[in-house]
Amino acid sequence: MKESSKLFVLFFFLCSLMFMGCSPIQKEKHTFSIGDKTFLLDGKPFLIKAAEMHYTRIPAEYWEHRIQMCKALGMNTICIYAFWNIHEQKEGEFDFKGQNDIAAFCRLAQKHGMYIMLRPGPYVCSEWEMGGLPWWLLKKKDIKLRTNDAYFLERTKLFMNEIGKELADLQVSRGGNIIMVQVENEYGAYATDKEYIANIRDIVKGAGFTDVPLFQCDWSSTFQRNGLDDLVWTINFGTGANIDAQFKKLQEARPNAPLMCSEFWSGWFDHWGRKHETRDAETMVSGIKDMLDRHISFSLYMTHGGTTFGHWGGANSPAYSAMCSSYDYDAPISEAGWATPKYYKLREMMMQYADSAQVIPDVPAAYPVIEIPEFELKEVAPLFDNLPEPKLSEDIKPMEQFDQGWGTILYRTSLPEVKEGTTLLIDEVHDWAQVYADGKLLGRLDRRRGQNSLVLPSLQKGTRLDILVEAMGRVNFDVAIHDRKGITNKVELLTETDKKELKNWEVYSFPVDYDFAESKKYAEGEKLDAPAYYRATFELDRVGDVFLDMQTWGKGMVWVNGKAMGRFWKIGPQQTLFMPGCWLKKGKNEIIVLDLLGPEKATVSGLKKPILDMLRAEAPATHRTKGQNLNLKGEKSVAIGELTAGNGWQEVKFGKTVAGRYFCLEALSAQDGKDNAAVAEFYLLDENGKPLPRQHWKIEYADSESTSWGNFTADKIYDLQESTYWSTRDGDKYPHRFVINLGEDVKVSGFRYLPRAEESYPGMIKKYKAYVKSTPFNF
Numbered sequence: 100m101k102e103s104s105k106l107f108v109l110f111f112f113l114c115s116l117m118f119m120g121c122s123p124i125q126k127e128k129h130t131f132s133i134g135d136k137t138f139l140l141d142g143k144p145f146l147i148k149a150a151e152m153h154y155t156r157i158p159a160e161y162w163e164h165r166i167q168m169c170k171a172l173g174m175n176t177i178c179i180y181a182f183w184n185i186h187e188q189k190e191g192e193f194d195f196k197g198q199n200d201i202a203a204f205c206r207l208a209q210k211h212g213m214y215i216m217l218r219p220g221p222y223v224c225s226e227w228e229m230g231g232l233p234w235w236l237l238k239k240k241d242i243k244l245r246t247n248d249a250y251f252l253e254r255t256k257l258f259m260n261e262i263g264k265e266l267a268d269l270q271v272s273r274g275g276n277i278i279m280v281q282v283e284n285e286y287g288a289y290a291t292d293k294e295y296i297a298n299i300r301d302i303v304k305g306a307g308f309t310d311v312p313l314f315q316c317d318w319s320s321t322f323q324r325n326g327l328d329d330l331v332w333t334i335n336f337g338t339g340a341n342i343d344a345q346f347k348k349l350q351e352a353r354p355n356a357p358l359m360c361s362e363f364w365s366g367w368f369d370h371w372g373r374k375h376e377t378r379d380a381e382t383m384v385s386g387i388k389d390m391l392d393r394h395i396s397f398s399l400y401m402t403h404g405g406t407t408f409g410h411w412g413g414a415n416s417p418a419y420s421a422m423c424s425s426y427d428y429d430a431p432i433s434e435a436g437w438a439t440p441k442y443y444k445l446r447e448m449m450m451q452y453a454d455s456a457q458v459i460p461d462v463p464a465a466y467p468v469i470e471i472p473e474f475e476l477k478e479v480a481p482l483f484d485n486l487p488e489p490k491l492s493e494d495i496k497p498m499e500q501f502d503q504g505w506g507t508i509l510y511r512t513s514l515p516e517v518k519e520g521t522t523l524l525i526d527e528v529h530d531w532a533q534v535y536a537d538g539k540l541l542g543r544l545d546r547r548r549g550q551n552s553l554v555l556p557s558l559q560k561g562t563r564l565d566i567l568v569e570a571m572g573r574v575n576f577d578v579a580i581h582d583r584k585g586i587t588n589k590v591e592l593l594t595e596t597d598k599k600e601l602k603n604w605e606v607y608s609f610p611v612d613y614d615f616a617e618s619k620k621y622a623e624g625e626k627l628d629a630p631a632y633y634r635a636t637f638e639l640d641r642v643g644d645v646f647l648d649m650q651t652w653g654k655g656m657v658w659v660n661g662k663a664m665g666r667f668w669k670i671g672p673q674q675t676l677f678m679p680g681c682w683l684k685k686g687k688n689e690i691i692v693l694d695l696l697g698p699e700k701a702t703v704s705g706l707k708k709p710i711l712d713m714l715r716a717e718a719p720a721t722h723r724t725k726g727q728n729l730n731l732k733g734e735k736s737v738a739i740g741e742l743t744a745g746n747g748w749q750e751v752k753f754g755k756t757v758a759g760r761y762f763c764l765e766a767l768s769a770q771d772g773k774d775n776a777a778v779a780e781f782y783l784l785d786e787n788g789k790p791l792p793r794q795h796w797k798i799e800y801a802d803s804e805s806t807s808w809g810n811f812t813a814d815k816i817y818d819l820q821e822s823t824y825w826s827t828r829d830g831d832k833y834p835h836r837f838v839i840n841l842g843e844d845v846k847v848s849g850f851r852y853l854p855r856a857e858e859s860y861p862g863m864i865k866k867y868k869a870y871v872k873s874t875p876f877n878f
Contacts, residue, residue, distance in 0.1 A: 108631035149398035156405030173449025229573035267307030287321025337364035337822035366429025375712035404428030409663030413575030424665030469643035471705025480619035497583035517791035645705035653696025776863025795842030803827035
C-alpha cells in the first residue's frame with residue numbers, strides 16, 4: 100500500500116472514532132448500567148440526551164432524515180414507544196414490515212450513532228388510539244385492562260414476546276443500541292398495583308430484555324405508588340416546571356440514583372374544537388439547561404411529533420375530547436420535519452453541552468415542498484346508497500361485538516307510532532351520531548358535549564330509524580380506555596308516562612380500510628348535504644411534501660394513493676392534512692374523501708404551509724353564559740380556610756362529611772396578591788378521605804376562563820393532566836368561583852388541590868370557601 104493511502108486510511112479511522120465518540124458502533128458490544136448518581140456506559144458516566152419521536156407518525160421513507168435532525172440538535176438517544184395495536188390489528192396476526200418495521204428504525208438510529216430508549220408498554224398513552232392497546236381486547240365484555248386480568252396478561256405476553264423477537268438482540272450488550280427498556284407507562288396515574296407492575300416487568304424480561312436497565316416513569320406525585328426496588332425510577336413533567344421540586348421526593352427516596360426526566364413536554368397536543376396548543380421556546384430551553392447543569396438526563400417529548408395518520412388518534416376523558424390528526428405538538432421539529440425557531444434555540448444551547456468527543460453535524464436540509472392547484476372531486480358515492488351487507492341483532496351492541504374496530508357504524512330499525520315530544524334516548528353515543536327518520540336528518544349528537552337524546556316529531560308506525568355513529572378515537576388515558584364504540588347500551592323512546600327499548604336492528608359496518616372506500620359505486624355528480632364518498636385523480640409533474648387544504652369540507656377521512664392520511668373536521672383548529680411527498684407519484688394520483696357532514700365545496704388544493712390554528716367551533720368552550728352570575732347569598736359554606744404557598748398537592752379536610760351533588764369552590768385571594776386564579780388538578784374526598792371518581796363530573800359554571808392565548812378552561816381541573824390547568828382571564832378580579840355537577844349525590848369530607856407546577860406557582864389560591872349542595876346553585 101502506498102504511504103499516502105496508509106495515511107488516508109489512518110486519518111479516516113481517527114475521524115470515525117471522533118465522530119462516534121460515545122455513540123454506538125454497529126455490532127460492537129457495550130454495557131449500560133446504573134452507577135452512583137449517574138448512568139454508566141462501559142463503566143463511564145453517561146448523560147442521556149434523548150429525543151422522543153414515533154416511527155408510526157413518520158413515513159418510513161423519512162425515518163433517517165428525522166433521526167439526523169435529532170442528532171444535529173445535539174441529542175445522543177432516540178426514545179420510542181412500541182405500539183401494540185398497530186402491530187396486532189387482528190388478534191394473533193403480527194405485522195413488523197414496512198411502516199411497522201420498528202427494528203429497521205432502531206438500526207437506522209444506530210447507523211447514525213444514536214442510542215434507543217425503548218418503551219414497549221403494553222400501554223403507551225401517547226394520544227394514540229386506546230393508548231396503544233388493541234381494540235379487540237374489548238370484545239371480551241368483562242375484561243379489565245391494565246390489571247392482572249388473566250386474558251389481558253396472556254395477550255400482553257404474546258405481544259411482548261413478538262417485540263422481543265424483533266428487538267431483544269438490539270440491546271447494547273449484544274451489539275445493538277438499546278440502552279434502557281420501560282415497564283408499563285405512568286401507571287401511578289391509573290392505579291396502585293405493584294403485583295401488576297411486577298407481572299409486566301417479568302413479561303418484559305421473559306421477552307429477552309435482560310441485559311439493560313428496566314425503568315418505570317411516572318409523575319412526581321405518583322411514582323412511589325408502584326415503584327419496584329429493581330427498576331429505575333424516572334419522572335415526567337412539562338416545560339416551566341420547578342425542576343428541583345419535581346425531583347425532591349425521588350432524591351429523598353433514592354439519594355444515590357441517577358435522575359432523569361423521561362418526558363419533558365416541549366409543547367402539547369391538539370383537540371378538535373379547541374385552540375392550537377403552543378409552549379414558550381425560551382422556557383423549554385431554560386428547563387433543559389437547568390437539567391444539564393444538574394447532570395439530570397432527559398427525553399424531550401416530543402422532539403418531533405409528526406402526524407397521527409389514518410384513524411389512530413386517541414381521546415381524553417373526562418370530558419371526552421378527541422385528538423387532531425396533526426401531532427405537531429409545537430415540537431422543535433415541525434410536523435413536516437422542518438427545523439423551527441424553537442429547534443435553533445435549543446440547538447444553540449445543546450452545542451455548549453456537547454460531550455468532548457461528540458460531533459454535532461449540520462442541520463439536514465428539509466424536503467422540497469410543492470403546491471397543488473385546486474381541483475374538484477366529481478365522482479360521488481352516497482353512503483346510504485352503498486350499504487354493505489347488514490348483520491342482524493335483536494339488541495343494540497357496540498361496534499366491537501360486530502367485529503369492527505374503527506370507522507362508522509349504522510344502526511337501523513322500524514319505529515312504533517311516535518307522538519310529538521317523545522324523547523329518543525341513546526345510551527351511550529360513542530362518539531358522534533346523526534339521526535334520520537326515513538332518510539330525513541333529525542339531529543346530531545356529540546359526545547364531547549354530553550349529548551345523547553333528541554326530541555322527536557310525530558312519526559308514523561313503520562318509520563325507518565337510522566342512527567349513523569362515527570367512532571372518533573378511543574380514550575387513551577385512565578380507566579375510560581375501556582371505550583367501546585358505536586352505541587354501547589340501548590336506545591329508548593321516553594314519554595312522560597312510559598319508556599320503550601327499541602329492538603330488532605340491522606347493523607351496517609363502514610371500516611376505515613382503503614379497499615372498502617375504493618370499492619363504492621362512484622358516479623359523476625354534485626356535492627351532497629349528506630354522508631358520501633368522493634373520488635378524483637390529480638396530476639403532478641413533480642412530487643414534494645404538501646398540505647391538503649380541507650377548509651371547505653365537513654367531517655371525515657382522506658385516503659391518497661391508498662394511504663389513510665387522517666381525519667378532518669371543519670371546527671378546527673386543524674384545517675390541513677400533511678401529505679408526505681414520498682407517498683405521491685409523478686403523473687396520476689388518486690384521492691378519496693369520506694365526508695359525513697357534506698362539503699360546502701367539493702374541492703381540494705395543496706398548500707406549502709399548514710393551517711393548524713383556525714378554530715371554527717360551533718359555540719364558545721367556556722362555562723358561563725352571557726350575563727350569568729353565581730349568587731351565593733344565603734348559601735352556607737362547609738369550609739373556610741387558607742392554603743399554604745408551595746408546589747405540590749395540598750389536602751383540606753372539612754372536619755365533617757357532607758352530602759350533595761353540586762360543589763362550589765370560591766377563591767377569595769391569591770398567594771401572590773394578584774388577580775389570577777389557577778388550578779391544575781382538583782379532587783373531592785369521600786367519607787374515608789379517598790378521592791372520588793371524576794368520570795361524570797361536569798363544570799356548571801366558572802366565572803372566568805382564559806381562552807385568548809391557550810386552553811385554560813375550568814374542565815382542566817379534572818382532565819387528569821397535571822401540566823394543564825384552569826386559569827382566569829387577565830384583569831378579572833377575585834373572588835373567582837367554579838361549580839361542579841358531580842353527576843350524582845355523594846358524600847364529601849374535603850378536597851385535594853394542585854397548583855401550577857412552575858417555581859412561583861402562579862395563580863395559587865390562598866383564602867377560600869367551599870360549598871356542597873344537593874340542589875343546583877342559583878344564578
